Amino acid sequence: MIGPVEEMLAEIVEATGAAHLTLIDPDSQSPEEAGRMARAAADGGTDAIMVGGSVGAAGHALEDTVAAIKEESGLAVILFPSGVSGLCSNADAVFFMSLLNSRSASYLIENQALGAPLVYKYRIEPIPMAYVIVEPGGTVGWVGDAKLIPRKKPELAAAYALAGKYFGMRMVYLEAGSGAEEPVPLKMVAAAKKILGETLLVLGGGIRSGNAARNLVAAGADVIVTGTGVERSEDVEAFVREITSSIKAR
Known part of the structure; x- marks a missing residue:
């Protein structure tokens, strides 16, 4: 049964061509700072907030971060856990993932x-x-013991x-890894989307500009995720607006 958050994302994709999610790592800043970041992202047009990280995203810091984000942004919060410790009771939804190209049963099941x-x-x-990790994979590829998909x-x-x-599974996430120099190759995005059909295709890692996001959507991406770019931005609202204005039909 499809829940309200998943239905919301599907409706946004159908209505505008693509959805945008902002990823916030609770281990990277205080809950108060995360709340302000989420509010700026909401002002920039992001559709929901993902909360999680490869390491350290657990416990009270996670719960407090989710609470601050919900209070400041008013957006749905979707957990993006690296393991069972990445769950908390005050989120709206969770990406219940299996890292399909992991060599560890821990991340498969x-x-x-x-x-x-x-x-x-x-x-x-x-x-x-x-969840599928593509070269270079970054921290999540190492932590998840992934047999990385070659970019070619x-x-x-x-x-x-x-x-x-x-x-x-009703969504497939192709991930190049946080801080990747480039996003997942466009040919790979197109090949995956061609075979997925109506199954939503999510792309993350290495997306630093509106032009890069636009090209991914044109190749077949339904949902764009930005995390490192948001964290490093001096103007979160402007950065998110650049992405959202590039991927959504006017």
Whole structure:
């Protein structure tokens, strides 16, 4: 059953051509700073806030960050956990992911099995997602023990994406890694989207400009995620607005 947050994202994609999510790592700043960042991102037109990180995104810092973001921005908060410790009770939804190209059972199913009862207990909306890490992969590739998809092998990314679809996952996330020099290659995006059809394709990593985001959407991306670019921006609202104005139909 599709929940309200997932339905909202699908409706935004259908109405405007693409959705934008701002990723905030609780380990990178105080909850108060995260709240101000989220408010600026909301003013810039982002559609929802993702909260999570590869390391350190857990406990009271996570809960306090989610609370501050919701209060300041008024947007839905979607957890983006690296493991069971990345769950909290006050978020709206969670990307319930399996890292399909991980060599560790922890990121394929073990954390998910441990986390599922908490998602149920907290009544967080689970959004089933296939997560696939592409070269260079960054911290998340190392932490997740991923067998990285080579950038010159779009057919491999498409195969993993299709496997995720056949597993019943309603979103596929291709991730180049935080701080990547370049986004996922356009040929890879196009190959994945061609085979996914209506399954939403999410892109993250290395997206630093409106032009880069626009090209990804033109190639087939449905949802654009920016995190490092937001963290490093001196004007969060302006940076987010550059992205959102480039990917959404006027």
